[in-house]
Amino acid sequence: MIEPLRVGVAGLGTVGASVVRILSRQENAMAARGGRPVRVTAVSARERARDRGIDLSRYAWFEDPQELARSGEVDCVVELIGGSDGAAKETVEAAIDAGKHVVTANKALLAKHGLALARKAEGRGVALAFEASTAGGIPVIKTLREALPGNAISRLYGILNGTCNYILSRMEQEGLSFAECLKDAQRLGYAEADPTFDVEGFDTAHKLAILTSLAFGTEIDADAVYVEGISKIAPLDLKMADEFGYRIKLLGVAERTKTGIEQRVHPTMVPKATAIAQVMGVTNAVTIDADAVRELTLIGPGAGGEATASAIVADIADVASGQAGPPFGRPVDRLEKAERAPMQRHEGGYYVRLTVPDRPGAAAGIATRMAEADISLESILQKRSETAAKDPHGKSGAPVPLVLITYAATEAAIRSALEKFAGDGLISEPPQAIRIERE
Numbered sequence: 001m002i003e004p005l006r007v008g009v010a011g012l013g014t015v016g017a018s019v020v021r022i023l024s025r026q027e028n029a030m031a032a033r034g035g036r037p038v039r040v041t042a043v044s045a046r047e048r049a050r051d052r053g054i055d056l057s058r059y060a061w062f063e064d065p066q067e068l069a070r071s072g073e074v075d076c077v078v079e080l081i082g083g084s085d086g087a088a089k090e091t092v093e094a095a096i097d098a099g100k101h102v103v104t105a106n107k108a109l110l111a112k113h114g115l116a117l118a119r120k121a122e123g124r125g126v127a128l129a130f131e132a133s134t135a136g137g138i139p140v141i142k143t144l145r146e147a148l149p150g151n152a153i154s155r156l157y158g159i160l161n162g163t164c165n166y167i168l169s170r171m172e173q174e175g176l177s178f179a180e181c182l183k184d185a186q187r188l189g190y191a192e193a194d195p196t197f198d199v200e201g202f203d204t205a206h207k208l209a210i211l212t213s214l215a216f217g218t219e220i221d222a223d224a225v226y227v228e229g230i231s232k233i234a235p236l237d238l239k240m241a242d243e244f245g246y247r248i249k250l251l252g253v254a255e256r257t258k259t260g261i262e263q264r265v266h267p268t269m270v271p272k273a274t275a276i277a278q279v280m281g282v283t284n285a286v287t288i289d290a291d292a293v294r295e296l297t298l299i300g301p302g303a304g305g306e307a308t309a310s311a312i313v314a315d316i317a318d319v320a321s322g323q324a325g326p327p328f329g330r331p332v333d334r335l336e337k338a339e340r341a342p343m344q345r346h347e348g349g350y351y352v353r354l355t356v357p358d359r360p361g362a363a364a365g366i367a368t369r370m371a372e373a374d375i376s377l378e379s380i381l382q383k384r385s386e387t388a389a390k391d392p393h394g395k396s397g398a399p400v401p402l403v404l405i406t407y408a409a410t411e412a413a414i415r416s417a418l419e420k421f422a423g424d425g426l427i428s429e430p431p432q433a434i435r436i437e438r439e
């Protein structure tokens with residue numbers, strides 16, 4: 001008779017309560033897989049009396065999650081409290097110090113302390129598993145860690161935040177503003193009361209840092225990620241993107257370049273025909289470019305109690321069957337220090353939207369300036385104002401959008417050209433620049 005793996009769940013919110021439910025529902029099926037049976041023995045949260053839709057009388061209750069972590073009734077601690085420091089970090093550290101395996105969904109904790117925690121876990125010979133930390137129910141960590149050893153990965157990019165993708169999808173489909181869509185996302189529970197962390201790209205950056213480490217064998221470094229959110233995207237940008245055959249997505253992109261590993265989060269134009277462009281609403285997706293498998297795209301639910309708990313339970317099953325390897329796929333001492341590629345040297349196509357006076361020659365003037373800056377244009381489109389369209393000479397002087405699509409140029413060249421346009425009074429509003437991701 002094999003002794004069951006005794007699981008302690010610290011945090012019984014959206015994900016924690018779902019983990020307890022799934023483990024109870026799947027208990028027999030998991031035992032039938034032939035590994036070690038899994039049993040929840042202890043739980044912890046702040047308020048014992050809160051109705052969580054689960055019968056807590058079956059489990060030992062701990063007011064203090066650190067005590068749960070040290071309890072002799074627990075072999076594996078599931079941390080679902082959240083936050084990069086405080087109770088979550090203390091619980092994980094206490095568990096590792098006590099020789100307990102750890103499973104967590106906490107991307108903020110990993111992005112900030114992942115390296116130190118992985119080192120600690122390896123030193124103590126316990127698992128630190130975090131499939132649920134990135135892209136919710138999509139098994140992307142397992143894919144990177146276990147399924148692709150025959151590949152050199154050149155690039156990875158993904159939609160890693162459902163809130164942003166929901167907002168951009170609604171803006172595109174209904175022509176609504178960012179503010180209107182954000183309000184709806186908050187009403188529907190897709191966005192927090194303070195949405196900054198999601199809409200300004202920081203949540204995506206945390207997840208990208210985790211994926212970069214696994215994909216490229218580098219030390220996790222969230223500070224190396226260039227971050228730009230979606231709050232400045234206008235409905236007009238989505239409309240223009242559509243006219244040029246693109247969609248706008250908030251992507252996290254990690255890429256091996258001549259200047260090092262680029263990690264960047266920003267609104268991105270992706271060709272409409274790509275798999276990632278089809279991903280709408282709160283769904284997440286990750287595309288991996290690798291030499292042997294070529295292109296692999298995983299699509300699925302990036303959040304939600306049950307979907308995230310599904311990933312947690314997969315990690316618990318690995319712990320139960322003794323399959324958990326080093327947290328980042330290779331021992332911490334073999335992770336490389338990443339060369340951080342500076343964003344100014346990023347090279348790619350750009351969508352640039354300028355606001356110029358509606359006069360003949362305005363577009364030609366801008367095109368000449370771009371040529372002088374060594375930036376080649378693939379397309380240029382000047383939208384006419386309604387008054388100008390009716391004027392036989394076609395000049396109203398009213399501000400109108402002028403949209404440029406460039407061939408590959410450096411970030412530095414684009415930024416310096418835009419600064420010059422503003423300095424020379426050629427544009428009447430701050431310019432918009434959105435990077436285009438090649439297929």
Ligand SMILES: NC(=O)c1ccc[n+]([C@@H]2O[C@H](COP(=O)([O-])OP(=O)(O)OC[C@H]3O[C@@H](n4cnc5c(N)ncnc54)[C@H](OP(=O)(O)O)[C@@H]3O)[C@@H](O)[C@H]2O)c1
Nearest residue numbers: 011012013014015045046047080081082087105106303304
């Ligand atoms: N929700 C998702 O869809 C999702 C998806 C992917 C990853 N995640 C990650 O999963 C983790 C949990 O998220 P969640 O949405 O389930 O959060 P949540 O609903 O806010 O639940 C947090 C839980 O932690 C408990 N807690 C907070 N402080 C505590 C403390 N000091 N001691 C003991 N318990 C404490 C809370 O207790 P009370 O219930 O008593 O207040 C609550 O049960 C986070 O790291 C999050 O980033 C969530």
